[in-house]
Amino acid sequence: MASVLGFVVVPMLSIASPLLAIPAITSQFGAAGWSAVAVGQSVGASFAVILELGWGLTGPQRVARQSQRNRQQTLAIAISTKLAIVAPLVALASAASFYLSADFRWEAAAVAAGATAFGLNSTWYFIGTGSSAKLLYCDAVPRLLCVTVSAILIFAGGELALYPLIGIILPIGVSGLLVIYAEQLRLSHLRGMTLRRLGLVVASQSSALSARALSAIYMSLPITLVSFVAPGAVAVFSAIERLQRIYLQVLTAVPNIMQKWVGQSYGQRRKIRRAKKSIFYNAMIGLAAGIGFTVVAPTMADIIFASTIKVPIEFTALSGVLIFIVSVSRASGSIALVAFGRINTVFVSAAAGTAVGVPSILLGAKFLGAPGALAGEVLAELVVLAIQLREIRRYK
Secondary structure, three states: OHHHHHHHHHHHHHHHHHHHHHHHHHHHHHHHHHHHHHHHHHHHHHHHHHHHOOHHHHHHHHHOOOOHHHHHHHHHHHHHHHHOOHHHHHHHHHHHHHHHOOOOHHHHHHHHHHHHHHHHOOHHHHHHHOOHHHHHHHHHHHHHHHHHHHHHHHHOOOOOOHHHHHHHHHHHHHHHHHHHHHOOOOHHHHOOOOHHHHHHHHHHOHHHHHHHHHHHHHHOOHHHHHHHHOHHHHHHHHHHHHHHHHHHHHHOHHHHHHHHHHHOOOOHHHHHHHHHHHHHHHHHHHHHHHHHHHHHHHHHHHHHOOOOOOOOHHHHHHHHHHHHHHHHHHHHHHHHHHHOOOHHHHHHHHHHHHHHHHHHHHHHHHHHOHHHHHHHHHHHHHHHHHHHHHHHHHOO
């Protein structure tokens, strides 16, 4: 029970971070400052998915049934593979954000660097082991404290650069050290790990990485895509995106709890039954959340963005539909298809979502602005979900 409660508390604390930072940014630097931060976060989040190397998809159920020694070795290997590629990804994300931002370019680049480095986190590991308390003090609490400090300093007249430096980059380093200490990782856990073996580990994650990387294009990059064709819609669209991501962050508690529940089940029939139940539970909660978001999001926007950005309810209705679909696909893809060993289907669905989502978002934003881009996101997620559910229905 304590573990379940912990996985509910962690995303609640995670949403407190942007709720503290956004009012400080918008009140001091207006829509231009927020747009720069949003572009940096959008680009960085996409590169963070690549840095994650698919561990967030396959890792939780892998460690759920491992011994402690094997868990430590898996975590050490995952961290080492990420560290091997973090520098070039951070450089690329920073350069892209600098180029795409109209104002506060250096700040956008710093935000992108921090958002990319966030892929170093070990959240997937604590989800798989059911260690919500460790996830709390190794990740959520340091991030909340650092963002709080950066928000206070910005409110007091500090520069926008304080947000990425103190609010994003600093807690990543602190969190990494806490994870190493909490899990008592040693160099001995990497004994026998040569460059060749490291390459084989990365290769073994290729399907999961490809699926996650493709999904990032239509999940993390919409703000970037909108900035290409409709710069004037970025402020409103990024505001809606941020609000729905906050909502979805809270909802991660449900699949996070179920990852271990499904992964540690013995017997294929029991695993199938639990995986399908997880889809139903996520769908019911996602439906309620989508309706709630539609109603409360316009008021949330006025409060969080200090009345500098207005979000109409017809826009939030599209986001409500998106929240429901994503809630279902989180269970169908990241839980059920992984449990069934159908990671290739996750890749196929992500590829289809990308093929549909990118042109839909670009065309929708160009001709209809923010609501057109949201409709493109909804269409992409519908395609993804349809492919995943079709495969699950066929699986016996």
